[in-house]
Amino acid sequence: MIPRLTLTARLTFLYTLVSAAVLLGLGVLVAWSTHLHFIDLDRDYLLDKVQLIQKIVDETPEPAELSAKLDESLNSHQGLFISLTRGDELLFGTGGITFPAELAGRSAADQPVDWAAGEGQLRGISTEISAAKMPGGATSPGPSLRLTLALDTQHHTHFMQMLRQQLAIYVVLATLLSGLLGWWAARSGLAPLRTMKERALRVTAHRLDQRMPIDAVPVEMAELANSLNTMLERLQQDFAKLMEFSSDIAHELRTPISNLLTQTQVSLSQHRDPDTYRDILASNAEEFQRLARMVSDMLFLAKTDHGIQLPNREDVALQDEVRSLLDFYDAVAEDKELRLRVVGAGTVVGDRLMIRRAISNLVSNALRHAHPRTDVELTVERQGDGTDLCVTNTGDPVDAVDLPRLFDRFYRVDKARAHPSSDGAGLGLAITKAIMLAHGGSVAVTSVAGRTQFCLHFVSQP
Structure with a gap:
């Protein structure tokens, strides 16, 4: 070879x-x-x-x-x-x-x-x-x-x-000299590449802060160095998110597993009547359901990381989907003395089940954080390049620092888990964002004077 x-x-x-x-x-x-x-x-x-x-x-x-x-x-x-x-x-x-x-x-x-x-x-x-x-x-x-x-x-x-002989000797010697000078020029010109190679060899999972030199390389290589630096920056950010994600997974899974292990050990410590065992098994079943939902959500998010394809595309009337979901959440709203209102109408193209899941996540989040005896309003409105569906509730204001991170996985504004009754794992908004990206749309959030609004933006199909 x-x-x-x-x-x-x-x-x-x-x-x-x-x-x-x-x-x-x-x-x-x-x-x-x-x-x-x-x-x-x-x-x-x-x-x-x-x-x-x-x-x-x-x-x-x-x-x-x-x-x-x-x-x-x-x-x-x-x-x-x-x-x-x-x-x-x-x-x-x-x-x-x-x-x-x-x-x-x-x-x-x-x-x-x-x-x-x-x-x-x-x-x-x-x-x-x-x-x-x-x-x-x-x-x-x-x-x-x-x-x-x-x-x-x-x-x-x-x-x-004599002239031909001298010219032949000159051509041979000049060619050899040109080759030597060419080697020197090529080696000197490619020195920045060797520098970039040495920097790249120093990049490891624990040293992602290495960057390629830009000012010290020729203009033709500066774009390559800049592209590599951008790639390294993305890798560093993704690696940091992955480490945080792994830590959050371990934290979220540790609590239900510890609960299951504690209840099982306590129940086995002494003989109990059948009703007590039944109550313990029912409690364990709830923890297992929570674990199952968490694993299902993480699998869904893992698929979106590799580009998810919409299973079905059809015309979806947003006002109909919203009213259908509100029938399901009426009992929760009455229990918290909340009023649900729907305003506007609009039709988008997408997967009905995925769109319903995104809306459900926003409604569930609004009901969870809304103050009693306030309104939760769902607005459907046509925009220039598509359709917006906004969910607005009145509750505790969200700090501006937390707004960009609300769609991160396992992220909660309330670090102390102020809502222990909730079975959420901090994945609902991340799933909503993934669903919107799969539809070519976007999701945004604002919080002003205690009024928090989440908006789904669906882009009109050509």
Whole structure:
């Protein structure tokens, strides 16, 4: 199995590859440009000799004198080969080389031809020149003069070989140096990632307060660091809630279990009559029912943590559900001398049983905390983006500090459990919030001058 490369190795490899391609391209460009430059220099040199020979031909009408003048003018030019012919007659020649046939067929003198002659390299041109003053020249019958020149380019070839070798060595060394610099740059650039890695390794269940550095990292990594910090903050908050939740569960379960254990031990301490055992079993059954409701509520909340799906969706008339529940709570309200009132109407889309459970939790909570001989009012009202159902009661005011936490699990404003007759475990409002979130709505609470109001907001379905 091929091991995966580190990000530093990948960046170094890519940087080295790009550098090699750029350097290789630059080397080819330099070599080719130098080659073209030598061609231009040789062409200009040969064309200059063509003009010189043309001038000598114009000034020397006699062929016998022409060879001597050309030899005198051109004998100092090393590596220059000349052939001046008229038809098949050779008027002047140097070097004793053989010119290729394709060279004589070219009409453009500015396009040199390269060829090999033994171990040497030659570059030449061929052109026709005027011979008007010579016997048999352009003003008299007979062929014109054909001038063919060649230049030994062995020194150019040797220079180009040396240049290519030096460029190749330079490309290799520069590529290696670029790779080394690329590794250093990649390692230095990724140093903030290593810092973030070290911080992440220090994060444990007992050290969730670690945060990623933001000011000390580049802008591109600052967003990642900020996202990780946000995630760590959520984890820290959720972990704190989980620890608190676990502590609350242990506290809530300890009381009924202790009651059951105490009653059972007392009943077994001595022989009792059947009626006494029956009373003890009935009391134990009530504690078991309370435990069963608590476990059921905790299972429901656990499902909502993973995203609950509504079992059924249907149109629910809120005023009908409210009146149906009030028939059930009439006896409790009469016992506490409370008046129940329903105002307004509205229809929402959702699961009927879950909506009824949410309303029931609010009504039960209002009846529990309302002062005697006051009103508990349920209002259904259409809003711009949905429908609100509010439950209002008059009782002891709720401190502003406690309002945001009323929907936390096992949270009670009365830390001393001022309502021992209640069988609630502090999960009703948390379940109500979970039900509203499952419906895409929300729940809010306000408490002003002893009037506490819980509102369920249902968003209109498209």
